Amino acid sequence: MRRFWRGLRAYSGRMERAEILRDLAARGADTNPARCAELAARLGMLVPDLLVIAGHPVPADLVPPERDARVMKEFAYRASFCDHAQMAALADFIGLPPGAAPLPSLPPSAPRTVYWRPESSYLATVLGGLIRNRGFGPRELPFMGLSMSTIFGLLSGRAAAHEHTWFQLSAMAGPLGWRFEDLLAVAGEPFSERRRYVVHCHHLGQVFVAAIGLTTGQLAEAARQADRLSGRVSQGAWRPVSQGSARECPDLAEA
Numbered sequence: 001m002r003r004f005w006r007g008l009r010a011y012s013g014r015m016e017r018a019e020i021l022r023d024l025a026a027r028g029a030d031t032n033p034a035r036c037a038e039l040a041a042r043l044g045m046l047v048p049d050l051l052v053i054a055g056h057p058v059p060a061d062l063v064p065p066e067r068d069a070r071v072m073k074e075f076a077y078r079a080s081f082c083d084h085a086q087m088a089a090l091a092d093f094i095g096l097p098p099g100a101a102p103l104p105s106l107p108p109s110a111p112r113t114v115y116w117r118p119e120s121s122y123l124a125t126v127l128g129g130l131i132r133n134r135g136f137g138p139r140e141l142p143f144m145g146l147s148m149s150t151i152f153g154l155l156s157g158r159a160a161a162h163e164h165t166w167f168q169l170s171a172m173a174g175p176l177g178w179r180f181e182d183l184l185a186v187a188g189e190p191f192s193e194r195r196r197y198v199v200h201c202h203h204l205g206q207v208f209v210a211a212i213g214l215t216t217g218q219l220a221e222a223a224r225q226a227d228r229l230s231g232r233v234s235q236g237a238w239r240p241v242s243q244g245s246a247r248e249c250p251d252l253a254e255a
Contacts, residue, residue, distance in 0.1 A: 017043055018185035021053065025186045029055045046209065052129030053186055064135030068216045073140040075219045078226040079207050080142040080200060080242035084249065086229040087203050091210045093225050121157035123187045128155050130176050134208050143241040144171045145199045165189060170196050174246065177205025199244035
């Protein structure tokens with residue numbers, strides 16, 4: 001009986017979150033930035049993410065610093081090989097005191113191409129904003145079971161069948177550090193209890209969130225730390241993708 005009531009409370013909490021996010025998406029800019037910040041604190045989410053959902057611009061002081069795209073891609077790739085204990089250790093490593101001396105930054109790569117357009121659908125705009133809030137571009141995200149053409153299609157607002165959208169959002173939620181039902185609520189998609197087959201859960205996305213403020217040099221060091229933790233052995237030019245650790249996620253149902 002105790003387990004039943006715990007499960008009921010958890011379910012009620014998830015539904016309340018979904019309702020708040022669904023309402024925020026519906027009201028749009030009618031919800032002022034200060035209220036977005038209040039909701040972010042209440043839900044344990046990033047303020048820039050809720051600003052994106054409401055259609056507000058993200059202030060410059062909340063935007064990630066410019067980083068070399070190649071180093072970001074490498075960091076995401078290496079972090080994706082960590083299991084849950086290693087991801088927690090990596091997040092702790094990233095969260096070292098801000099006074100630590102930053103590592104020198106590498107020469108910047110060519111500017112990233114922007115794949116989302118102003119006339120994109122609401123979902124495309126939100127997904128593009130969530131990715132940018134983490135300092136990524138589409139090509140820097142780790143492999144998550146979706147082709148690049150599928151990701152670009154989502155970010156360009158290309159219409160997809162409901163069934164396809166459900167699986168696409170299921171795959172993207174984890175690397176963004178979002179719970180799946182929260183992303184469904186913002187997208188206006190109905191929730192389903194059907195079994196999900198995903199590569200990465202939201203714990204990997206939480207590592208990316210922890211790394212939002214890192215410089216290029218700090219990201220490079222975090223990537224090396226990810227290898228030290230996971231024991232990944234470089235195989236040269238052959239770059240096998242990570243199989244992820246979603247199957248061992250302690251709370252995938254909430255991811």
